[in-house]
Structures are given as structure tokens and as C-alpha cells.
Amino acid sequence: MTISRRALLAAGAGAGLLTACGSNTGRGDDAGAGPKLSQWYHQYGETGTEQAVQRYAAAYRRADVSVQWRPGNYDQQTAAALLTGSGPDVFEGGPTLDQIQGGQVVDLTGLVEGVKDDFNPAVLTTKTYDGRIWGIPQVIDMQLLYYRKSLLSDAGVEPPATLDALVDAAGRLTTKKTKGLFLGNDGGAGVLGGTPLYAAGLQLVTDDGKVGFDDPAAARALAKLHQLYAAESLLLGAPADWSDPSAFLQGLTAMQWSGLWALPQVQKELGDDFGVLPFPRDGSGGAPSVPVGAYGAAVSARSRHQGTAKDFVKWLWVERTDYQQDFALSYGFHIPARISLARKADKLRTGAAAEAVRFATEHGYAQPLLWTPAAQTAYQDALSRIIKNGADPESELRTVVRKASAELDRVKRKP
Structure with a gap:
């Protein structure tokens, strides 16, 4: 493997x-x-x-x-x-x-x-x-939103800067041949993780080690993901999942959530007919969100x-900053972990690549060290039920908050 x-x-x-x-x-x-x-x-x-x-x-x-x-x-x-x-x-x-x-x-x-x-x-x-x-x-890997400039222009749609705008854009971009958005074949439950929470101005775990999404804003944000699913604006059942840009390149979707690693292939096949965005902010207290690892x-x-x-x-x-740049950019497409190296790397200085570096630096978040696999499983299962089944976000999140709080108490008690 x-x-x-x-x-x-x-x-x-x-x-x-x-x-x-x-x-x-x-x-x-x-x-x-x-x-x-x-x-x-x-x-x-x-x-x-x-x-x-x-x-x-x-x-x-x-x-x-x-x-x-x-x-x-x-x-x-x-x-x-x-x-x-x-x-x-x-x-x-x-x-x-x-x-x-x-x-x-x-x-x-x-x-x-x-x-x-x-x-x-x-x-x-x-x-x-x-x-x-x-x-x-x-080195850093990151996820981001790819959009097809020509398809958005033809539909009179601006690149979405908010989650509400993303929901609206996905609906307007959906046609008989093309879906508005691809978040993965499961509707986004597997890949998005805490990204919508951070976009709503929340966190998985706060700086003082508590659950960071026990807030009505979390339920409001996740409910909008179900809107995408219910409106049939999402591409489902694509030949390859979210990490592969083929659905985007083949015109099956006008927008796709994928990774920085896909950018060279997208650029090679589409030229200038694409752009990249962070996950859009939600609500007045939110901010753009970019998962990094x-x-x-x-x-x-x-x-x-x-x-x-x-x-x-x-x-x-x-x-050895020369080796760090080589490792990041000579055998794939990644960002050096050092900010200064990312800013001066030739392959990352212009166009969509430069935008991606800026997103990772200004809006990047990583899964917290205290966020355990058990908490992750509880959250992801709830997210799947919310997106696919329309389960009540408030009820689902209350259960996750209890599980995650118990997990945080457990790991904080360890020596």
C-alpha cells in the first residue's frame, strides 16, 4: 500500500x-x-x-x-x-x-x-x-476550492466568499451535464472535517483544551451542507474521489474541493481557466478556512x-533550506513548512500557487493534537447523518460535544 x-x-x-x-x-x-x-x-x-x-x-x-x-x-x-x-x-x-x-x-x-x-x-x-x-x-499539504472561471462567468456567478454564496452558486451552476460542486462521493462528510466549523469562527478544541464548537453557529453552518445535498447541487458517484481532480477537469462539476497537489495537473489542462479559494466564511463571526497538515x-x-x-x-x-525546498516541490507539489521558503520558491510565487500559499499562511488550521480518533469518529458520523439524512444538527452536535468533552478530560488526565 x-x-x-x-x-x-x-x-x-x-x-x-x-x-x-x-x-x-x-x-x-x-x-x-x-x-x-x-x-x-x-x-x-x-x-x-x-x-x-x-x-x-x-x-x-x-x-x-x-x-x-x-x-x-x-x-x-x-x-x-x-x-x-x-x-x-x-x-x-x-x-x-x-x-x-x-x-x-x-x-x-x-x-x-x-x-x-x-x-x-x-x-x-x-x-x-x-x-x-x-x-x-x-512540508505542508492543504485543501482548497477549485472553480472553473468560464463556467462561473457564463452563469453570472461570482467566486463565492461566504458559505451562503457557495450554496447559491452551486445551485445556479448545476445543469443537466454539470453539477455545481464536488465535495467527495459521500457529499463531503469524509473530507471536510472541522473545516465548516472554523469557517464559522469556531474550533474543534480551544486553546485551553475544551470543546470549541458548543455554539449555535456550528449547527447553522453544518445545516447548509445538507442544503447542498438536498438541492442536488453536489456531484455524487464520480469515477474518482475528491483528491483526484478528474471530475473537475472533465467538466462534471464547476467547483471541486481538492488539494494543492492537484494544481499542476489542473493548470496544465485548463490553463488560466480556473481559480482557487479557501472554504468560504460563514456568518459575521466567521473567516475563510483552510485545512493544512x-x-x-x-x-x-x-x-x-x-x-x-x-x-x-x-x-x-x-x-538545509535547499533540501527542504527540493523535498516540497521537486517530487510533487507541496508548501515548505518555513514561511520564508514558501514565499520565495519560484513555483509558488505567482498565480493560483501564490494564492494557495497565502491561504495556508493566513487562514490555515490543523487538526488539534488533543482531538482524538474517538472524537473524530463521533463528529464525522454525525456530519454524515446531517449531510445525507438531514439529521438535526443541534441534536447531533450535542451528542458529539459530550463525547469529545469526555475524550478531552481523558487525555488531559494522562501524565
Whole structure:
């Protein structure tokens, strides 16, 4: 199974077969001085990424870094390995709240001294717990709304700036051949997550660790998603789901929610006949909303070479800005985690790409570290019932609030 970075942005994301890169790391005869470090990555689907990370490791002169490229259920493999002495020194991951609270990862706060403010704050927040930083963000993925300029122009529709305008635009753009909006084959329940809540000016979890959507504005926002479904303005049953732009490119929908990774293909096939938007704000207290996510580089607390492992992480993900840009933009289309790098990257300086960077910087939010899988499941199930079945949003959210509050109490009680 090949895992994509985009999986970080979709809801719901034992040891399998292990695949190491072997002894051929591309090192020269003078490389490999110092201790041996093991570095783990999940298996990316983008051609050239594995060779790139092997090249980065080979360039590090203060240790012999062996890269392991791991297929299968990477998260479960890593969680199991961190409990043993045979796990990685450095690994790609959240890290998770359980790993942080369980003392399985090392404090990396000092690695970003002097440059902390240059990291996108949304993704850095998800690596921060109890005021300390436990993972260094690598690259950013994001979701956004694509719209076909010519179709909107022909229908006399302006790019929607509010959720009400999005509902109206989707209806006006729907014809016998084209639906107004594609949010995924399930109507958006799987991909949107907390995005409509943030668009209403709310949060999944507040800064002080409480449920952030116990508010009438949440029910009002989610009810509008059902309006889209009930009005038959949504494309359902497309040949490919939301992460693939083919429905948009084939003219099956005038607007589609997808990811930044789709932008090069969209631009290649449509030229200038498209634009991008954040999820539109809802209500007077709302703001545009953009989900972002980033894997982080973490250091295992069981590493016998913690100091060297931390030095390597700092070298690769703080100091070597050339490698950071290369990793983000040479093997796919992603945003560097450093704001300054994103702003000066040639591929991100103009057009829709530059707009996307601005959206991620100004309106980006990441799923909170305290938002547990159980809370996510309860919320997503409720969202599905609201969108598809027209279930009462207030009643559904009351149930989710109770479940999420209990989960927050549980995780905050852990040492």
C-alpha cells in the first residue's frame, strides 16, 4: 500500500513487512563517520522521493544515516517499534499525543531557536504540547476550492466568499451535464472535517483544551451542507474521489474541493481557466478556512544517540533550506513548512500557487493534537447523518460535544 502525504488531511487516517534501503545509500568513501542512525519514512507515492531522502542522508557527514522506506500501515509499525529497542532513531510522524505523553519522543524545542516564527504556525502548533516542540514540520499539504472561471462567468456567478454564496452558486451552476460542486462521493462528510466549523469562527478544541464548537453557529453552518445535498447541487458517484481532480477537469462539476497537489495537473489542462479559494466564511463571526497538515521529524527517546539524532534533524529540517525546498516541490507539489521558503520558491510565487500559499499562511488550521480518533469518529458520523439524512444538527452536535468533552478530560488526565 502506498501512502500519500494528502492522507494527513483526510479524516480517519501490527507491524508489516519491513523494507530497508539496503547498503547502497549513495555515500562516498568519506561518508559515514560517527554513530549509525536509522531514519524511517512512510512510503510516498511520488516518484523520486525515496532517492531524494537517501541523497540527503548520504550528505550528512557526522553520522552514518540509514534510510528505511516502509510500506504498509506505517503509523502502526512506528507505534509498535517505539516501544522496543529496535525502532528508529529519527522517524517521520506527528508525533502523536500518546507518543508525547508516553515519553517516547524527545523534546526538540531548542532546534528551532531563532527561527520558530518562520514556521507556519498552524502546523507547528500540532507538534507542540505543554509548551514544548516534539516534531519539526517537513512540508505542508492543504485543501482548497477549485472553480472553473468560464463556467462561473457564463452563469453570472461570482467566486463565492461566504458559505451562503457557495450554496447559491452551486445551485445556479448545476445543469443537466454539470453539477455545481464536488465535495467527495459521500457529499463531503469524509473530507471536510472541522473545516465548516472554523469557517464559522469556531474550533474543534480551544486553546485551553475544551470543546470549541458548543455554539449555535456550528449547527447553522453544518445545516447548509445538507442544503447542498438536498438541492442536488453536489456531484455524487464520480469515477474518482475528491483528491483526484478528474471530475473537475472533465467538466462534471464547476467547483471541486481538492488539494494543492492537484494544481499542476489542473493548470496544465485548463490553463488560466480556473481559480482557487479557501472554504468560504460563514456568518459575521466567521473567516475563510483552510485545512493544512504536515508530517514532522521526531527523535525516539529510545535512541542510543539522541544528541546526534537531534543534530541530524536540525541539519536537515532547519538548516538545509535547499533540501527542504527540493523535498516540497521537486517530487510533487507541496508548501515548505518555513514561511520564508514558501514565499520565495519560484513555483509558488505567482498565480493560483501564490494564492494557495497565502491561504495556508493566513487562514490555515490543523487538526488539534488533543482531538482524538474517538472524537473524530463521533463528529464525522454525525456530519454524515446531517449531510445525507438531514439529521438535526443541534441534536447531533450535542451528542458529539459530550463525547469529545469526555475524550478531552481523558487525555488531559494522562501524565
